[in-house]
Amino acid sequence: MAEELALEEVLNESPVRRSGRRRRPSLWRTVVFLFAGLYFLLPIYAGMKFTLQDIHGHFSFGAITSLPHVAGFADAFWLSMRLAGATLVIEAILVVPTAIYVHLRLPRLRRLFEFITILPIVFPPIVLILGLTRAAPLWIRASPYMLSAEYVILSLPFVYRSLDAGLSAIDLKTLTEAARSLGGNWVKTVWRVILPNLRPALLSALVLSMALVLGEYTMASLDLWTTIPVWIVQFQQGSNGHIQIAASMMGLIVTWVLLTVIVSIDRTEARRRKATKAAL
Amino acid sequence: MFRAIFPGIAVAPFLIYTFLGLGVPVIAVVINAFHSQTGKFTTANIKLVTTGIYRLGMYNSIKLSLITAIIPGVLGVFLAYAIHTSRSSWLRRLTTTASGVLANFGGVNLTFMFIATLGSTGVLTAWLAAVHLNPWNHGFSLYSFYGVAFVYLYFQIPLMVLVITPALGGLRPAWREAAQNMGASNWRYWRYVGVPVLLPSVLGGMLLLFGSSFAAYATAQSLTTGIIALAPIQIGNLLDGNVISNEVNVGFAIALGMLVVLTVTMVCYGLVRRRASKWLR
Numbered sequence: 038m039a040e041e042l043a044l045e046e047v048l049n050e051s052p053v054r055r056s057g058r059r060r061r062p063s064l065w066r067t068v069v070f071l072f073a074g075l076y077f078l079l080p081i082y083a084g085m086k087f088t089l090q091d092i093h094g095h096f097s098f099g100a101i102t103s104l105p106h107v108a109g110f111a112d113a114f115w116l117s118m119r120l121a122g123a124t125l126v127i128e129a130i131l132v133v134p135t136a137i138y139v140h141l142r143l144p145r146l147r148r149l150f151e152f153i154t155i156l157p158i159v160f161p162p163i164v165l166i167l168g169l170t171r172a173a174p175l176w177i178r179a180s181p182y183m184l185s186a187e188y189v190i191l192s193l194p195f196v197y198r199s200l201d202a203g204l205s206a207i208d209l210k211t212l213t214e215a216a217r218s219l220g221g222n223w224v225k226t227v228w229r230v231i232l233p234n235l236r237p238a239l240l241s242a243l244v245l246s247m248a249l250v251l252g253e254y255t256m257a258s259l260d261l262w263t264t265i266p267v268w269i270v271q272f273q274q275g276s277n278g279h280i281q282i283a284a285s286m287m288g289l290i291v292t293w294v295l296l297t298v299i300v301s302i303d304r305t306e307a308r309r310r311k312a313t314k315a316a317l
Numbered sequence: 318m319f320r321a322i323f324p325g326i327a328v329a330p331f332l333i334y335t336f337l338g339l340g341v342p343v344i345a346v347v348i349n350a351f352h353s354q355t356g357k358f359t360t361a362n363i364k365l366v367t368t369g370i371y372r373l374g375m376y377n378s379i380k381l382s383l384i385t386a387i388i389p390g391v392l393g394v395f396l397a398y399a400i401h402t403s404r405s406s407w408l409r410r411l412t413t414t415a416s417g418v419l420a421n422f423g424g425v426n427l428t429f430m431f432i433a434t435l436g437s438t439g440v441l442t443a444w445l446a447a448v449h450l451n452p453w454n455h456g457f458s459l460y461s462f463y464g465v466a467f468v469y470l471y472f473q474i475p476l477m478v479l480v481i482t483p484a485l486g487g488l489r490p491a492w493r494e495a496a497q498n499m500g501a502s503n504w505r506y507w508r509y510v511g512v513p514v515l516l517p518s519v520l521g522g523m524l525l526l527f528g529s530s531f532a533a534y535a536t537a538q539s540l541t542t543g544i545i546a547l548a549p550i551q552i553g554n555l556l557d558g559n560v561i562s563n564e565v566n567v568g569f570a571i572a573l574g575m576l577v578v579l580t581v582t583m584v585c586y587g588l589v590r591r592r593a594s595k596w597l598r
Contacts, residue, residue, distance in 0.1 A: 069399040073474075077419070080471065083433040083440035135331040143328065153335055159528030159579050160339065163549045164572040167556060168342025171349055171569075190338040195421070245421065254424045254535035259556050266425040270539050278432065285429035289422060296414050 081289070088283040100283035107280060113268035116181060120264065121250040123185035128196055128246060132189065133239070136200040137231060140209055147201075154197040157190055162255040165190075181262050188253065192246040199245070203238025240299045248292040346576065349569035362570035371551060371567070375574055378531060378548040381462065385469040386527035392470070393477025394519055400478065401485045412478070419475035424535035431468050431540070435459045460541050468540060469530050476529060477522050484518035484593065517593035524586040528579055548575055 091097040104110055139150055165187060169178070177183050212234065216226040232239070254266040263271065265288075269281050353359045365371065400412045434441050437453055445451055458464055488511065496506040534549040543550050548571050555568035 065395075066399045066403070069395050073396050073399075076470070076474075077415070079441060080427075080430040080434045084430040086440055087433040131331055131334060135328050138327045143325065146325075146328065153332075156339065159525070159532055159583060161532035161534065161549055161572075161575055161579070163532075163534045163552050163556075164346060164575060165339070165342050167552055167568055167572050168345040170556065172341045172345035187338055190335060193335075241417075245417070248418070248421055252422070252424050252426055254539065255553075258538075259553060266535070269425050269429065278429070278436075282429045282433050285426040288426045289418070289430075293414070293418050296418055297411075 081286075084282055084286045084289075087279050088286050090279065100279040104280065104283060107272070109263065109268055109272065110265075110284070113263050113265050116262065117251055117264045120181060120185050120188065121247055123182050124188045124192070124246060124250050125243065127185065127189045128192070128242070132193070132196055133200065134227075136197055136204060137209075137227065140201070140204045141213065150197070151201070154193040154201075157192075158194040160191075162187075162191060162253070163259070166256045166259045178260075181260075184253075184256055184260060184262060184264075185250075187256060188246070188250050191253070192249045195245040195249070196242040199238045199242040200235065203235045206238075207234045237299065237302075240302075241296065244292060244295045244299060247295075248288070252288055343576065346569050346572045349566055350573040352566065354566055362566050363573075365567055366570040366574060370546060371548075371571060374546045374548045374551045374571070375578075377462065377546050378575075379578065381466055381469075381547065382527045382531040384466050385473050385530040386523045389470050389473035390477050390519065390523040390526055393474045393522070394481055394515075396474060397478040397481045397485055401482060413482075416475040416478045420472055420479050422475075423469075423472045423533055425539045427468060427471055427536055428539040431459060431471070435464075435467075460544075462545060465537050465540055465545065468536060469533070473526050473530060477526060480522040480525060481515075481518060484515060488514060517589050517595075521586055521589040521593055524582050524589060528582045528586075531575070531578060531582070 088100050089096055089098065091099050105114075135150075139146055169183070169187070173183060209231070212230050213226055216230045221229065251264075252266055253264070254270070257264040258267045258270070265284065269284050272281055272284075350362055351358060351360065353361065366375070400409055403409060431439075433439055435452070436442065436459055439459075442451060442453065459468070492510050492514075493506055496510055501509070532549070534553060537545060537547055538550055538553060541550075543554055552568045552571050552575075555565055555571075
């Protein structure tokens with residue numbers, strides 16, 4: 038099933054095989070890029086413009102610098118951070134070992150896991166939170182960390198798939214056998230051999246699940262927890278939308294920069310490895 | 318020893334976790350859809366949601382999802398093909414990371430970016446107004462059904478690009494060369510080779526897009542503050558207590574309806590995928 042959703046796989050997509058002659062830049066390609074560029078960049082430009090403007094239309098960092106002092110933002114930010122932290126902890130102790138174990142010991146179950154982990158992509162969060170209002174016992178519902186527990190599930194399509202693609206890309210069997218025959222125990226093998234090889238997959242899983250937790254609105258708002266997105270919607274201070282737009286823009290820019298950095302690190306790593314191999 | 322007897326024991330925590338987090342809420346939805354507020358078995362909830370405003374909500378949801386599956390589906394294929402056949406590698410890298418981010422970029426952030434763009438004082442609105450084409454004076458509203466659909470394109474097109482790129486990679490250059498050798502024109506190549514091979518993947522991608530916008534709540538809710546009649550928004554309003562509180566169980570019936578639609582979608586997706594994997598590997 039949608040293994041193509043694994044970002045890792047798409048990023049590692051090999052370049053197009055080129056024929057010898059150069060293709061002329063065709064009209065339709067220019068038109069497609071022009072319209073796509075307009076549609077996708079204009080809202081970002083507009084968001085930036087509103088972020089970097091004061092109410093008189095002059096350039097100013099006011100919206101960004103005043104953000105931490107606006108009532109409620111600090112609390113919302115802190116809550117979102119705690120939820121993100123808890124989500125990452127659960128993923129680290131539950132999802133990562135399971136993905137490795139399934140690959141190593143239970144390849145028969147890979148299809149089942151593929152199916153389970155694709156489900157959340159079409160599963161409406163609103164149905165999830167509705168069911169939980171009746172199904173979850175009160176002591177769980179009273180804690181914000183119920184959201185973290187559910188975010189782990191919502192992020193499975195990205196996290197598990199990213200790990201799965203990463204694990205398929207390395208020769209896991211040879212690596213573990215080599216480590217074991219050199220006397221490493223299981224903990225050491227996973228910690229010193231498998232995880233370092235999975236680094237790009239782990240990093241992209243990390244960024245995507247951070248992005249999900251910091252942007253999730255549906256469940257947080259209906260569970261009545263004021264995370265950053267809920268705060269943005271609730272926040273009204275006169276007619277000044279600049280603060281809200283500034284807060285919205287932060288999420289997109291931070292995620293994009295992090296992801297591009299990770300991809301670049303991954304590329305330099307691969308190039309270095311190739312260079313070493315060539316030198317040998 | 319233990320591991321030898323139960324090789325599956327190590328994955329049990331994960332399976333139990335997903336069952337508790339995903340399976341139990343679904344069971345709760347199904348049970349509550351058939352029960353009244355006082356806990357008696359009833360089909361009144363189901364009857365209510367198949368009429369009136371709730372029926373309209375489901376109809377609007379399906380209509381919105383169809384529009385935002387087909388249009389971004391087609392546009393996404395063209396964009397993905399343009400990216401895929403582009404010669405500049407930095408462009409490909411930039412657009413793949415961008416698709417990854419934007420495909421997950423629904424919700425509140427997106428709403429406010431579009432308010433900055435096409436809101437009544439937005440940047441694009443101002444530009445268009447300067448040439449006397451202010452869309453707000455010509456019946457457009459960002460906070461309406463078509464406004465929501467327009468905003469949905471922002472995460473649906475990247476999702477389609479992400480889904481269809483591997484399929485484009487499976488379109489072998491050898492097929493094109495073979496077709497050309499036998500004298501096929503560009504149009505004939507696409508008519509008899511390209512389109513038939515890609516069609517199942519494109520349909521599969523559109524089904525996924527359908528599911529994605531059918532399930533979406535945050536963008537529509539934050540954009541329209543809940544006044545638009547869509548099934549997920551109606552559930553949200555019932556849960557929020559914005560309407561008569563003895564109707565909360567109606568929300569479960571709507572949710573059940575959504576689950577039925579999504580199940581059908583996913584079954585179709587499975588069938589189409591099987592067909593798609595025939596040529597592409």
